[in-house]
Amino acid sequence: MATLEKFVVETTVEEEAAPYRKIVSDIISDLGMAGRIAKIKVAIRPEDSLFQLVAVVRGVLPQVILKDFAEIQKGGSEGEILITISVEKHLPRLLQMLWDRYGRDSLEQPDRWTISLIVDNPEEEIGSLENLVVDDPRRTLKSNLADMAIRVAPEGFRVRYHSLNGNDFIFVASEDTMQKEWIDEAHTMLEELKGDDASGSSA
Amino acid sequence: MPVAAVLEPYVYEGGVHKHGLIIELLEDLGGYLVQSTPAATEINLVMLIPRKDVPLMEELAKKILGKLTRAPLTGTEIAVVSPTLAYHHLPHSACDVAEHLRRDGANTNMLGLARGMGRRVALSQDYERRLINEHDIAVYSFGNFSDCIINKKPKLFSGVDVPIVATGGPDLSTDDVEGADVYVGGIGRVSHRLRNEGEMDRLDVLNKTVGEVVDKLREEISRDPLAVLPARVMKEIKEQVPEINDVLTPAPITLQLDGTRVKLPFGQFHEKLEQLELDENISLSDVANIMPSKMKDYILIKIRRRSETGFTV
Numbered sequence: 001m002a003t004l005e006k007f008v009v010e011t012t013v014e015e016e017a018a019p020y021r022k023i024v025s026d027i028i029s030d031l032g033m034a035g036r037i038a039k040i041k042v043a044i045r046p047e048d049s050l051f052q053l054v055a056v057v058r059g060v061l062p063q064v065i066l067k068d069f070a071e072i073q074k075g076g077s078e079g080e081i082l083i084t085i086s087v088e089k090h091l092p093r094l095l096q097m098l099w100d101r102y103g104r105d106s107l108e109q110p111d112r113w114t115i116s117l118i119v120d121n122p123e124e125e126i127g128s129l130e131n132l133v134v135d136d137p138r139r140t141l142k143s144n145l146a147d148m149a150i151r152v153a154p155e156g157f158r159v160r161y162h163s164l165n166g167n168d169f170i171f172v173a174s175e176d177t178m179q180k181e182w183i184d185e186a187h188t189m190l191e192e193l194k195g196d197d198a199s200g201s202s203a
Numbered sequence: 204m205p206v207a208a209v210l211e212p213y214v215y216e217g218g219v220h221k222h223g224l225i226i227e228l229l230e231d232l233g234g235y236l237v238q239s240t241p242a243a244t245e246i247n248l249v250m251l252i253p254r255k256d257v258p259l260m261e262e263l264a265k266k267i268l269g270k271l272t273r274a275p276l277t278g279t280e281i282a283v284v285s286p287t288l289a290y291h292h293l294p295h296s297a298c299d300v301a302e303h304l305r306r307d308g309a310n311t312n313m314l315g316l317a318r319g320m321g322r323r324v325a326l327s328q329d330y331e332r333r334l335i336n337e338h339d340i341a342v343y344s345f346g347n348f349s350d351c352i353i354n355k356k357p358k359l360f361s362g363v364d365v366p367i368v369a370t371g372g373p374d375l376s377t378d379d380v381e382g383a384d385v386y387v388g389g390i391g392r393v394s395h396r397l398r399n400e401g402e403m404d405r406l407d408v409l410n411k412t413v414g415e416v417v418d419k420l421r422e423e424i425s426r427d428p429l430a431v432l433p434a435r436v437m438k439e440i441k442e443q444v445p446e447i448n449d450v451l452t453p454a455p456i457t458l459q460l461d462g463t464r465v466k467l468p469f470g471q472f473h474e475k476l477e478q479l480e481l482d483e484n485i486s487l488s489d490v491a492n493i494m495p496s497k498m499k500d501y502i503l504i505k506i507r508r509r510s511e512t513g514f515t516v
Contacts (some may be wrong), residue, residue: 011348013349013350016347019393023393023394026395155289
């Protein structure tokens with residue numbers, strides 16, 4: 001957790017912040033997100049059934065396109081496309097996409113680096129495959145952030161608001177009807193967190 | 204005569220090799236084997252040993268390189284109640300609480316309420332309350348906010364007649380938590396396993412507190428003793444209902460302070476249990492109420508007191 005530039009947890013009763021801080025840090029570690037979050041602030045007011053979390057995430061990596069890590073060419077047989085990959089970590093996701101698109105019967109893996117694909121129109125397919133988006137870290141981050149926030153928030157707080165705008169993430173949860181001022185408050189919290197004069201002591 | 208007066212609860216931990224000697228000695232001494240849990244080459248035996256014979260057992264345990272420790276919660280069935288079964292409450296800290304109670308010999312059941320989460324919306328159902336009431340004690344595992352524990356969560360206690368031990372993060376006094384018999388602080392919501400020194404200390408405090416509640420219950424029972432010891436009922440079931448040996452749950456017959464839970468289908472076996480012979484002309488139905496349990500289709504036996512039956516077996 002040392003990589004976080006700012007990590008603030010505020011609760012109505014000051015002594016109750018420390019255990020909650022531990023919950024937040026455990027969940028961030030569990031989800032492997034310590035490196036992705038730069039600053040985070042959590043505020044909880046149990047008496048109002050209110051939970052607010054604001055975070056600033058680090059710069060997001062660009063999309064991974066198939067041609068970035070693979071060579072795509074026509075194969076020896078009719079209608080065959082050979083995809084030769086150079087980075088194996090994207091393979092499971094790529095295979096899933098190809099299975100969904102062409103069906104399992106059209107695909108073969110002669111070895112761990114090669115995928116042989118039989119299609120009706122290889123020239124056209126090669127063009128569209130080259131620009132296939134295999135991984136979108138931004139989308140993954142968004143779902144991970146929402147997952148983290150839901151895990152951190154008290155379970156009964158099922159009325160939720162969340163937004164990811166650029167690198168800014170806001171999450172507000174309650175068990176009562178969502179109030180606009182709570183969301184506005186969270187936006188102010190975020191501005192304070194981003195600025196140098198972040199209020200609240202690091203619990 | 205009450206269990207605590209003559210029989211002492213102990214757990215033997217050792218290798219599987221020669222553990223049969225322990226069981227043989229226990230039978231010779233007139234003790235009861237409550238539960239046997241083998242794990243690869245190790246075995247745990249939870250036993251009730253006649254008090255005067257404990258040194259004999261200790262000597263044998265030492266000889267076969269095992270360990271005999273007192274397990275004060277033996278013979279109790281405790282419900283560990285968590286507001287829900289979601290990852291906010293489980294496996295930590297509710298499962299850690301249950302595991303620690305088991306170390307002292309208790310049988311625990313994890314009970315996640317369907318709608319126990321939140322503050323205003325938290326509630327328990329009739330079925331859940333009845334299920335909790337089948338246990339000796341209910342341990343409620345709450346969170347970190349005093350406002351919730353003091354003002355909102357106690358409504359989950361309503362309808363629960365068994366003693367309630369509440370756990371939570373903040374250090375509160377029992378008087379603050381309305382409806383709880385005891386409150387133990389320092390065990391609130393966590394997302395990691397409770398294993399560091401401070402956390403283990405709190406779990407030890409919890410076990411001690413639950414032990415005190417059990418002692419009080421045993422004392423209350425000793426004033427008007429049970430017509431037959433639950434351990435004796437367990438022994439008779441093992442001998443007279445051979446089907447119990449085919450039940451694969453860890454504790455096919457779970458002892459309670461004033462009864463037992465038998466993990467056989469009620470419809471098929473309740474008559475057999477009612478006719479279970481305890482002594483000449485005395486069957487189990489003469490000294491106990493045999494009823495369907497709220498847990499699966501198990502059988503719940505609650506033993507009547509001497510004041511009701513007029514005799515003890």
